[in-house]
Amino acid sequence: MNTRNYLKSIGCLICIMSINLVYAQSGDVQIIKDNRINALIDKQSAVVAPAVRPQISGYRIQLFFDSDRSKINDAKGRFISRFSKIDTYITRANPNYILKAGDFRTRLEAERIKAEIEAEFPTSFVVKEKINLPRLEKDELSD
Secondary structure, eight states: OOHHHHHHHHHHHHHHHHHHHHTOOOOOOOOOOOHHHHHHHHHHHSOOOOSOOOEEEEEEEEEEEESOHHHHHHHHHHHHHHOTTSOEEEEEETTEEEEEEEEESSHHHHHHHHHHHTTTOTTOEEEEEEEEOOOOOHHHHHO
8 A cells, every 4th residue: 555545544534533523422321230249349349457466586396397298187186185275387398298386485485395295206396487476375364
C-alpha cells in the first residue's frame, strides 16, 4: 500500500469515528445481582490478622531428625506421652524432617527437660532460635 492510499484509509477511518461520536447514545445500566455476592465481597475483603503468636529469642530442644515422616511422628508421640504441655514442631530441611520441642525462654529451662529425656533421645541438643511466647498456666496467673 502506498502512502497516498494509506492516508485516504486513515481519513475515511477518522470520518467514520467522528460520525459514530455524533450519533453516540447514552443510557442507564441496571445491575441485578444476588445479595449474597455483596456478603461474599465483604467477607473476602475483610482484613484478618495472621494466626501466629508473637515470637522472641529463646531455645528449643532438637529431639530427632530422619527422612521418614513416620519415624518423626513416632518420636513425637513418645515425647508427648511424657510432656503433654510442651509444644512440638516438625520442620522440613530436605531430605530430612526435624522434630523440635519447647518454647523455652532460657537455656537452663531447655537443658532441664533435655536431661530428663536423654535416655530416650540420646542425640538431642538445645538450639537457639525464635520461639513462640510460652503459654501461661492458670495457676501462674492467680499468684
